[in-house]
Amino acid sequence: MSQHSPKQLSLPVYLPDDETFDSYYPASGNDELIEKLQASAKGELCNSLFIFGPEKSGRTHLLHAACAQANELERRTLYVPLGIHASISTDLFEGLESLQLICIDDVDAIAGHPIWEEALFHLYNRINEQQDCQLIVSGCKSPTEAGFSLPDLVSRMQWGLSYQLQPMKDDDKLLALQRRAAMRGLQLSDDVGRFLLNRMARDLRTLFDVLDKLDKASMVHQRKLTIPFIKEMLRL
Numbered sequence: 522m523s524q525h526s527p528k529q530l531s532l533p534v535y536l537p538d539d540e541t542f543d544s545y546y547p548a549s550g551n552d553e554l555i556e557k558l559q560a561s562a563k564g565e566l567c568n569s570l571f572i573f574g575p576e577k578s579g580r581t582h583l584l585h586a587a588c589a590q591a592n593e594l595e596r597r598t599l600y601v602p603l604g605i606h607a608s609i610s611t612d613l614f615e616g617l618e619s620l621q622l623i624c625i626d627d628v629d630a631i632a633g634h635p636i637w638e639e640a641l642f643h644l645y646n647r648i649n650e651q652q653d654c655q656l657i658v659s660g661c662k663s664p665t666e667a668g669f670s671l672p673d674l675v676s677r678m679q680w681g682l683s684y685q686l687q688p689m690k691d692d693d694k695l696l697a698l699q700r701r702a703a704m705r706g707l708q709l710s711d712d713v714g715r716f717l718l719n720r721m722a723r724d725l726r727t728l729f730d731v732l733d734k735l736d737k738a739s740m741v742h743q744r745k746l747t748i749p750f751i752k753e754m755l756r757l
Contacts, residue, residue, distance in 0.1 A: 537585060538589075539704070540581075540582045540585035540586055540589070541585075541586045541589045541590070542555065542558075542559060542586045542589075542590060544582075544586075544700065544701060544704060545579065545582055545583065545586055545697075546689075546693060546696055546697035546700050548686075548687050548688060548689040548690065548693045549687065549690070549693070550687035551684075551686060551687050553684070554572060554583075554684040554686065555583075557570060557682060557684065558570065558572075558583055558586070558587050558657065559587070559590060561587060561622070561655045561657055562586075562587040562588075562590040562591040562594070562596070562622060562655070563590070563591075563594060563596075564591075564596060564621060564622075564653060564655055566655060566681075566682070567681050567682065568648050568649055568651070568654065568655065568656060568680070568681060569645065569648065569649075569655075569656040569657075569658065569677075569678075569680055569681030569682075570655075570656070570657045570658070570681050570682050570683075570684075571657075571658050571659070571660070571663075571664060571678050571679075571681065571682070571683040571684070572657070572658075572659045572683075572684050572685075572686055573659065573660045573661060573662055573663050573667075573683075573684075573685055573686065574659075574661070574685060574686030574687075574688070575661055575688075576661060576724075577724035577725065577726045577727070578686050578688060578689075578724075579686060579689070579725060580626065580659040580686060581602075581626055581627075581659070581726075582725075583659075583686075584600060584624040584626050584657060584659055585600065585624075587622065587624055587657055588600050588622065588624055591621065591622040596621040596622055597619075597620045597621045597622070598620060598621065598622040598623070598624070599617060599620055599622075599623050599624070600624045600626065601613065601623065601624065601625045601626065602626045602627055603625060603626065603627045603628055603630045603631050603637075604626070604627040604630045606630055606631050606634070606637055611636055611637055611640035614640045614641065614643070614644045617644060617648075618644065618647040618648045618650070618651050618654050619654075620654060621653055621654060621655065622654075622655045622656075622657070623644075623648070623654070623655070623656050623657070624657045624658075624659075625641075625656070625657070625658045625659070626659050627659065627660065627661075628641070628658050628659065628660040628667070629660040629661050629662060629667045629668070632667050632668040632669045632670070633668055633669075633670055635670065635671070638669055638670060638671040638674050639671060639674075641674060642671055642673055642674040642677060644656075645674070645677035645678070645680070646677070649677075649680070656681075658678065663683065663685070664678035664679055664683070665679075689725070691715075691718055691723070694718060694723065694725060694728065695711065695714045695715060695718060697725060697728075698714050698717065698718075698728055698729075698732060699714060701729055701732055702732060702736075702746070705732075705736050707732075707736060707739065707746055708745070708746070709732075709746055710746075712748065713746055713747065713748055713751065716748050716751065717731060717732075717751070720755075720757055731755070734754070734755075735751060735754060735755075738750075738754045
């Protein structure tokens with residue numbers, strides 16, 4: 522094992538305090554996946570879990586939520602977004618098996634990068650030898666479709682459970698927006714919510730960012746979230 526402790530390695534990322542399981546509205550067909558993620562965060566699942574779905578489908582929210590739940594249980598965790606692999610080193614993986622939950626996001630980003638693929642392969646092997654280390658990995662595509670060049674890594678990714686994240690329908694997104702608004706003390710009517718869905722990009726990340734902006738604007742101007750107010754603030 523490397524002399525480096527996971528605590529000595531820093532990442533230029535943070536966990537949003539509002540991305541938890543409570544703030545996540547699951548699309549139809551994702552209930553079992555959520556249950557498995559929660560079980561993994563608690564240390565009650567097999568060593569590894571792989572989830573895949575398109576960009577902005579909620580994968581990152583779910584990994585943040587798993588880390589948040591594990592942190593509440595005082596389990597040692599680390600969230601690793603491999604989309605920034607070019608600015609970090611594979612040394613990051615050394616010693617991670619001593620943690621209790623590791624969440625690796627956007628694993629597709631290292632597909633075709635031999636050094637990274639080999640480092641992740643060895644991490645899988647080390648985690649498999651541990652009794653109390655859970656690994657959650659997410660990507661846009663399944664392990665066999667993501668373009669990895671190391672067959673043994675693909676095999677390791679298939680050791681545990683694998684789930685495809687089902688997309689949200691517009692009605693699901695409306696309810697998710699309304700739940701998010703309620704958590705901020707806002708009232709979002711069906712008409713206003715559907716207006717946002719029709720006028721903005723439909724991925725939840727964009728919609729939530731817009732809602733955050735409107736939340737701040739409503740406090741500054743002491744206005745309710747109405748369609749005229751939204752048009753004014755967003756210059757629609």
